[in-house]
Amino acid sequence: MVPYLILSVAALLVNIPMGYIRENCPQFSLRWLFWIHAPIPLIIYMRVTLGTSKWFIPVGIFLAVVGQVIGGRWRGKTRSSEEVERLKQIPAIDAPDQKKLDESQTTVVLLNMGGPRTNADVPDFQKRLFADPLLIRFPLSFLFQGFFAWLLVTFRAKAARERYQLIGGGSPIFESTGRQARALQEELARRGRKIDVVFSFNYSAPFPEETISAVQRSGKRDVLLLSLYPHYSKATTGSNIYYLKKAAKQIYPEVQFTEAPAYYLHDGYIQAFVDRIQEQLKPGESLDDFYLIFSPHSLPLYSLVEGDPYAFQISQTVAKIxxxxxxxxxxxxxxxxxxxxxxxxxxSLEDMLEAVTRRGYKKLLIVPVAFVTDHIETLCEVDIEYRQLAGKLGVADYRMSRAIECHPEFIRALADTVEAALAPRAPEVHRSAQFVHEHIV
Amino acid sequence: MVPYLILSVAALLVNIPMGYIRENCPQFSLRWLFWIHAPIPLIIYMRVTLGTSKWFIPVGIFLAVVGQVIGGRWRGKTRSSEEVERLKQIPAIDAPDQKKLDESQTTVVLLNMGGPRTNADVPDFQKRLFADPLLIRFPLSFLFQGFFAWLLVTFRAKAARERYQLIGGGSPIFESTGRQARALQEELARRGRKIDVVFSFNYSAPFPEETISAVQRSGKRDVLLLSLYPHYSKATTGSNIYYLKKAAKQIYPEVQFTEAPAYYLHDGYIQAFVDRIQEQLKPGESLDDFYLIFSPHSLPLYSLVEGDPYAFQISQTVAKIxxxxxxxxxxxxxxxxxxxxxxxxxxSLEDMLEAVTRRGYKKLLIVPVAFVTDHIETLCEVDIEYRQLAGKLGVADYRMSRAIECHPEFIRALADTVEAALAPRAPEVHRSAQFVHEHIV
Known part of the structure; x- marks a missing residue:
């Protein structure tokens, strides 16, 4: 009798937390199936060890299902409507009359991942990068994220340092982003907007905690989040926002966060790319002679399956260019x-280079489309490493368009995006509203 | 000794075909992992039955790996470079100087799935539809496709007939597509192009075999394939082309197929949608009062993971609208x-309706964006069934824009697309080339 009781209680209890986790996965997804089947080996092992009859199996299955249902309902009750919509992959829907921000209370925070300022900072930067489960998820990451991150950093530190050495030691991102913040602040000032623009990185200074502390010192209440990843991904913008909100909870819980509208289709943003592409041509050359490859950073496919719009938005930007x-x-x-x-x-860019050269194209222009500042991925990977591969494949002319950095049209796009979130100023309501209406998207 | 020999030979031989199939799946994909692990239960069963020692397990694993490698290499050798690129998800890359078609040798074939002309045709149409593994893949479809199709048709025939009854009995698609073919032929004639335009369906008449026979009778050599699914998917355009080529192999192997360029970003195609949306407004009404929901037909997620551009292209069309x-x-x-x-x-449209109404939006306009003619999915599903749901959710004003059908701007887009594949006519080379250059994409 006792073995049957133990087995029944185990089948029921073990499945409650599993049902709780499962309820937060898309129905019939791999993860959903995993959490349903996860307790089976344990229950089989117990059945064999306890020596219960196989006629008891249906009862065990029934109790397991009951456990799953209890766990799922429990989660369902504690779930917010935002969580329900996230599971259904409903994108953020603008509230009917979204509150516009008060300029005098607002700090604009530009978001980026950051990068090591010098080569000595490489291991520390990489450790933070790989340790973030929002950026990259290892198998059973809830247990082993730290271990995998340590493995990656240990085995790749030397190669990484060598690559940063190739682009002059460290990443130029701190200085580049600083220039963008200043340019945006000046453009807003030209439009009569006195507003602070700062920037915040995820894996190098200024860290989320420093950013929040600075906002607290300034006494302002509203933070307008403006990502320097124009195409939304949980791995980039999502992670930036998550850690900023986490820091705010500790340091300055009164601060209000507002996400700026998307600008990946803004005319100015598109025009900046068009100009950077055409800057690569010498006088008398025609762009028609070049095969164009738009090269964004890749993402694991699970992000797409989970509803990340990154790849869709990239393709829209490319279509508009x-x-x-x-x-x-x-x-x-x-x-x-x-x-x-x-x-x-x-x-992959590698496979694409092979396919294009196999068709006999000898002149290529690579456009690193998801970056607004030059990174290790553009300066080293595309401009040095893939250039070597292209040379081996017989490419005669290989060019890369530079990042849009502080292109005036891009800064205009950012300023329009900020203004779209701010309350219109009284004397110019109509002009300003019209301006933004015409230029965003 | 004999059991060990049997087990060894089995482990080796069973894995060769598995390796052959695996080699055609993306590395580390679910299907890839499946074909590696598929023989394991059989081998375990044999080991238990034959009573071999567990110390022989590593030898069995070694032989299984060898079998997989042999199968994989065998496939690798028989694989064309096109197949290799398909696996790497390289999209069709334009050959450096693609041959332009000779007008006098060309028939334009508009592609669509088709539909039942009358309610009596519903079961036959559905049987063909569900039996196509390119359109919908059931679990273990290579064995059970027919069985699942029979199941679906049997259990859904009555409901399907009732739904077709609601839209007047049968589908209007035969007549609509015929009108589009005539309008395109007339537009081409206006441009001085004497060219036959016909249409071909996949699951109702005119079937691929009839289309190919008609082309054979006309004595023309080139078929220009122009899909009425503007956004490419293996399930729609891909399946259409597959069955046409299959029929040609039997009936008229001399025929040459050329795929027309994509037109999902053509200005005329976009403008047709814009006009259909604005046609829904009564005098004095503003589109600003409506929440817009673009509603394409869904696809199983595996198609996205396998590199189907459908969803990306939809999002580009929507961005341009x-x-x-x-x-x-x-x-x-x-x-x-x-x-x-x-x-x-x-x-899903259902979840979206709930999310939008939860935000208090009471006026909705649904745009069935992936359809060029009205279907059961628009006329019945969106206009009748989802309208009822929206009513329950408290939507006060629910509208659906009509399909673009024979909108002159859409017909212009199709004509431009056809002309882009045809050799320019001598006297007007520059004008025609310029025209197409400006209007495609």
């Missing part, structure tokens, strides 16, 4: 920087 | 018609 260029053929999107055994967004 | 409308907020994409236990593209 092509329309502006009047280009319909001889272009492609290829993703860079995939690592490890997971499935990533395809095609 | 929004730019034209000057709209930046109060819009969303929501997929309709998902069925069964697989994961499909999200959010």
């Amino acid at each position: 092509l329309t502006r260029l009047g280009r319909t053929t001889r272009w492609g999107i290829a993703y860079q920087s995939a690592v490890g055994p997971l499935q990533w967004l395809k095609p | 929004l730019t034209r409308l000057g709209r930046t907020t109060r819009w969303g994409i929501a997929y309709q018609s998902a069925v069964g236990p697989l994961q499909w593209l999200k959010p």
